[in-house]
Amino acid sequence: MHSKGFEKTWEIIFLICSLLSVFSIIVICYFIFKNGVPFIAETGTAKFLMGTDWKPTASPASFGILPMIVGSVYVTIGSILVGVPIGVLTAVFMAFYCPDRLYKILKPAVNLMAGIPSIIYGFFGLMVFVPIVRGWWGGTGMTVFTASILLGIMILPTIIGLSESSLRSVPKSYYQGSIALGATHERSLMRVVVPAAKSGILAAIILGIGRSIGETMAVIMIAGNQPIVPESIKMGTRTMTANIVLEMAYATGAHREALIATGVVLFVFILLINLLFNVVKRRMK
Numbered sequence: 001m002h003s004k005g006f007e008k009t010w011e012i013i014f015l016i017c018s019l020l021s022v023f024s025i026i027v028i029c030y031f032i033f034k035n036g037v038p039f040i041a042e043t044g045t046a047k048f049l050m051g052t053d054w055k056p057t058a059s060p061a062s063f064g065i066l067p068m069i070v071g072s073v074y075v076t077i078g079s080i081l082v083g084v085p086i087g088v089l090t091a092v093f094m095a096f097y098c099p100d101r102l103y104k105i106l107k108p109a110v111n112l113m114a115g116i117p118s119i120i121y122g123f124f125g126l127m128v129f130v131p132i133v134r135g136w137w138g139g140t141g142m143t144v145f146t147a148s149i150l151l152g153i154m155i156l157p158t159i160i161g162l163s164e165s166s167l168r169s170v171p172k173s174y175y176q177g178s179i180a181l182g183a184t185h186e187r188s189l190m191r192v193v194v195p196a197a198k199s200g201i202l203a204a205i206i207l208g209i210g211r212s213i214g215e216t217m218a219v220i221m222i223a224g225n226q227p228i229v230p231e232s233i234k235m236g237t238r239t240m241t242a243n244i245v246l247e248m249a250y251a252t253g254a255h256r257e258a259l260i261a262t263g264v265v266l267f268v269f270i271l272l273i274n275l276l277f278n279v280v281k282r283r284m285k
Contacts, residue, residue, distance in 0.1 A: 029267075036264035039257040048261065054227040056247070056255040063258040065265065067229045071144070071237030072213055072269070074230060075223065078148025079155060079212040084205055086152070087159030088194075091201075094160070095167040096189055114157035122221035125150040130222055137234050142224035145233040150218055155208035162207065166200020167193060199281060206277050210270055216241040240266045 040048050043063055051064015094106060129149055134141030170193050178188035194201070216239075224236020225246065238246075244259050251259055 032260065032263050032267060035257060036261035039254070039261045040264065043258075043261075048258075049265070052229055054243070056251070056258060061254060063254070063261075065240065065243070065258075065262055067227050068238055068240045068243045068262065069265065070229050071223070072239040072241070072266075074144045074233070074237060075147045075151060075219065075239055076209060076213045078144060078233070079151035080205075080209060082149055082152025083155040083159055083208055083212075087156050087204070087208070088163050088201060090156070091160050091163035091167060092189065092194065095164050096193075110157050110160050114161070118154065118215060118217045119221075121150060121154050122218035125218060125222040139234070140224060140236065142222050142236050143234050144223070144230050144237050147219050147223040147237070147239075148233070150222060151212045151215055154215065154218065155211050158211055159204045159208045162204035163197070163201045166197040166204070169200070170196045202277055202281050206274060209273055213239075213266070213270065213273075214241060216245050220245065 048063060048065060049069065050066050051062060052066050053062035053064045054067060055062040090110075094103060094110075098106060125146060129146050130141035132141070133143055133146045137143070174192050174196055175188050178192040179185070183191070219239050220242045223238065223242065225238045225242060226236045227238050227243065228235075230237040240262050244262055247255070248259050
């Protein structure tokens with residue numbers, strides 16, 4: 001009887017925690033959409049999303065966020081091209097090839113990368129990547145390319161950790177059956193084990209993209225922060241998150257509403273990315 005009461009208490013606690021999590025998400029969505037959607041409707045969706053002029057303090061003011069949208073997309077795609085191949089292949093190495101002695105060093109190092117503050121990554125990019133890129137292409141060295149490389153490094157711990165766990169969760173019978181049929185070790189891994197872990201790997205990629213598109217401090221330090229549409233990876237850019245952080249402190253009135261509306265666009269972007277990957281995952285089954 002006492003045991004049943006104890007279990008019931010914990011069941012209620014778990015339920016309350018779940019409801020608090022859902023309630024928090026609802027409150028966040030309500031606040032963002034309540035303050036952002038009316039401004040988008042008033043300004044005009046096309047004018048707000050496709051406008052190339054961001055001059056919130058001018059008279060008349062211009063609130064076109066296309067430069068920030070393009071900048072966010074460029075930097076995110078660049079980080080995916082850098083981080084996903086390296087992250088997934090590193091996870092395969094750690095799960096199936098890495099010697100025990102090296103694993104004891106490599107695993108804590110990856111975990112440590114996940115705990116490094118983004119401002120430290122920003123300093124690292126400012127002191128290492130920016131001078132290198134400046135030496136290659138001239139200018140300030142604060143470019144889309146620089147930000148993409150740094151963000152690609154920043155998302156590695158997320159992709160490596162989740163991908164490795166997913167690979168290790170695949171039943172060993174898959175690998176053993178492939179070997180028994182005459183496949184090599186490498187072929188068994190890449191053609192049997194890795195595809196079997198694709199759901200976990202896709203989840204890791206989604207979280208990596210979320211980290212990349214939502215990153216702020218490191219991007220502010222090395223991307224250049226010009227509110228213009230970048231025509232190449234050699235140009236600087238400003239992402240949506242950077243724009244919000246840089247201007248929210250002094251924004252008032254319509255300017256503040258425009259920044260909150262930018263948050264709505266960012267939220268929708270992440271939602272669409274999740275929906276897209278869910279569709280891809282279903283088709284891959």
